[in-house]
Amino acid sequence: MTTLFAKHKVKDFQGWKRVYDNLAQLRNQNGVTSASVHQDPQNSNEVIVTHQFKNVNAAMTFVNSNELKEAMEKSGVISQPEMWFGNDVEHTPY
Numbered sequence: 001m002t003t004l005f006a007k008h009k010v011k012d013f014q015g016w017k018r019v020y021d022n023l024a025q026l027r028n029q030n031g032v033t034s035a036s037v038h039q040d041p042q043n044s045n046e047v048i049v050t051h052q053f054k055n056v057n058a059a060m061t062f063v064n065s066n067e068l069k070e071a072m073e074k075s076g077v078i079s080q081p082e083m084w085f086g087n088d089v090e091h092t093p094y
Helices: 013-022 024-029 055-062 066-075
Strands: 002-009 034-040 045-053 082-087
Touching: 002 055, 013 034, 013 066, 024 034, 024 066, 045 055, 055 082
Parallel strands: none
Antiparallel strands: 002 045, 002 082, 034 045
């Protein structure tokens, strides 16, 4: 498994979240197996998202897709996203 971590600023979190929620099918069709959404505690319009994929190739395909770029524009992303990937080694619930 590979996790994509993305951080970006949005115009309005609630507006961004509505669009994000409506794009669940797009994420599913592009290989996302699970996801989480987080807000910076100091700035609610700074969003951190994780998406899990079966492998890094699926993650890269999603990141480079026109659909993702269009979705980010539509949702009100106002900064260049910071994105990085990690191959999952361990997940330990406590």
